[in-house]
Amino acid sequence: xxAIVETGGKQYKVAPGDTIKVEKIEGERGQAVELDKxxxxxxxxxxxxxxxxxxxxxxxxVIEEQGKDNxxxxxxxxxxxxxxxxxxxxxxxxxxxxIESIE
Numbered sequence: 001x002x003a004i005v006e007t008g009g010k011q012y013k014v015a016p017g018d019t020i021k022v023e024k025i026e027g028e029r030g031q032a033v034e035l036d037k038x039x040x041x042x043x044x045x046x047x048x049x050x051x052x053x054x055x056x057x058x059x060x061x062v063i064e065e066q067g068k069d070n071x072x073x074x075x076x077x078x079x080x081x082x083x084x085x086x087x088x089x090x091x092x093x094x095x096x097x098x099i100e101s102i103e
Contacts, residue, residue, distance in 0.1 A: 001016070001041075001043050001102055002014065002015040002042050003015075003039075003042070003057070003059055003102045004039045005035045005059050006037040006038075008025075011039065014102075015099065015102075016100065016101050016102060017098075018098075018099045019064065019096060019097070020096070020099070021095075022094065022095055022097060023093070025063070025097075027063050027095075029064070029065065030063065032060060032062055033060075033061045033097065034058045035058065035060075036059075038053055038057045039053060057103065059099060059101075060100045060102075061097040061099050061100055062098050062100055063096070063097060064096040064097065064098050065095070067094060068092070069091055069092045071089045071091050072091075073087065074090060075087045
């Protein structure tokens with residue numbers, strides 16, 4: 001059994017026991033989280049597709065880790081212009097979730 005859930009503007013295919021890295025969700029380590037924006041639920045023989053979400057289905061997960069991702073460097077410049085450069089970095093906040101069940 002698997003489900004496709006939406007969180008942080010992105011979609012993830014999850015199954016019980018999976019670990020996923022998503023954009024930051026508020027909460028402490030070990031806290032239970034419910035993901036209720038479920039787009040698709042697929043069992044052994046049946047597939048339910050939502051319009052846009054499947055009703056009465058929730059994915060239960062536990063927060064494993066909160067942190068910051070690796071730094072990425074953003075560099076912008078305009079050609080043929082003197083001193084038109086800009087450099088900065090960004091570290092995205094993330095949450096690691098362990099999927100417990102699909103209900």
